[in-house]
Amino acid sequence: MTENIAIHWFRQDLRLSDNPALYKAASHGKVLPLFILDDGNAGDYTMGSASRLWLHHSLKSLNNSLGGNLSVYHGNPIYILDEILTRFDINAIYWNRCYEPWRIDRDKKIKDHLKKSINVESCNGSLLWEPWTIKKDDGTHYKVFSPFYRKGCLQAERPRNFIPSPSNVKYLRDNDGSVNLNQLKLLPILCWNKKLEPNWSIGEIGAHTRFQQFIKEGLSQYKDGRNLPAKPYVSRLSPYLHFGEISPNQLWHTVKSISDDKHIDHFCSELGWREFSYSQLYHNPDLPTKNLQPKFNSFPWANDSEVLRAWEKGLTGIPMVDAGMRELWQTGYMHNRIRMIVGSFLVKNLRLHWHHGERWFWETLVDADLANNSASWQWIAGCGADAAPYFRIFNPVTQGKKFDPNGSYVRRFIPEIASLPDKYLFSPWETPNHILEESGIELGNTYPNPIVDLKQSRDAALAAFQSLKQGVS
DNA sequence: TGAAATGTTGGGGCG
């Protein structure tokens, strides 16, 4: 009797537990687990540097969990898979679905091709609800979050419960055709990773540790605590979710089993926002590049690469903004409220196109995710489906006083102004001269003068928005 | 998942 061998193609599901496709592959027979780095098909959305760094460590960790049996390749999957089929007696392949438009196109072609010779099956390993199943009564997709989540998701079928890791699997390794992980060259050339790595424990085990930590110190204060960037009340699970080191189903059912309160509900609704982003991307493949509201196509954006550079590097002279941008650069992550603040500042006060922000986040965030990133930038820019109205402009000074009341977030990331009293920490330009001197701060030298006047730029943004409305109606 | 401008109310100082 011939033995059954199945491929499990790891993609954005770099875990063993609650992995539906892996589970099926394992019940089929022996498993050849593999990963393919595919840069050629991604167009403008090849992975950014932070994502690559994360991927490197995640693959390393996955390989360990598989007893060293992960086979890794670099190139076009359709050719690589074909070549593997010539050397192994494979009769099935399993994978969990991805939802970026370019991957949907690619996978469809691969599926049609492979179906001719072997059994091909794809599963849902990344989403609580498939985007095509959540529809309004009239059959179209939701465009507003609240009904999407309440009516669409919560009244749809309950998310699948999580399943265990497959046990007693016999793994095979492709020693001839695969490459060494280091040959993927995923680590940055500069020593940027030395700063990022200590902040994270990358991989499936790290994901579960992080989740347990969040349950212990964040979940019970999540609803309001999630707004405080200096506190440990947010989950920081986004990169793990992006790479599938932990599944949303595992998070959903685990927190639901703990209790039923407003904090749990709020955490689940944040998972709902993730679903909403994926739904928007699925139904609007242009979401990463095209304004959902066409009237924004004629918006009078500014164009100033110096100013953009100052934003990217955290040298705008606005502490709350600079702290966020430096957190991003130093850790590959930014607290959600701060993402809204720096986003609003870029798009409204600096009036630079949201594409610039989207690009920088794509390059530097360890949780860079096409659906979440583009949906969120469209949201903050005001041009998305269920977007924050354009006139909702964050004041980084007010936001700082409100959400970082003792200044510990700003002081952590901008040590050069740490000695300022709380009163002036968020607006150093208002500090009386003698206090600046006592603190050893020289604006324009030790810390920048603000690159824009908050009030003037706010008024200018509103005027620009006003001109837009007249142009269309 | 804003902020600023404008409107309203009510208590206290003061002639």
Place this chain on the structure above:
DNA sequence: ACGCCCCAACATTTC
């Protein structure tokens, strides 16, 4: 005692 003004404090509207 009374009316008037001032201005927090809060509510509503507007961008």
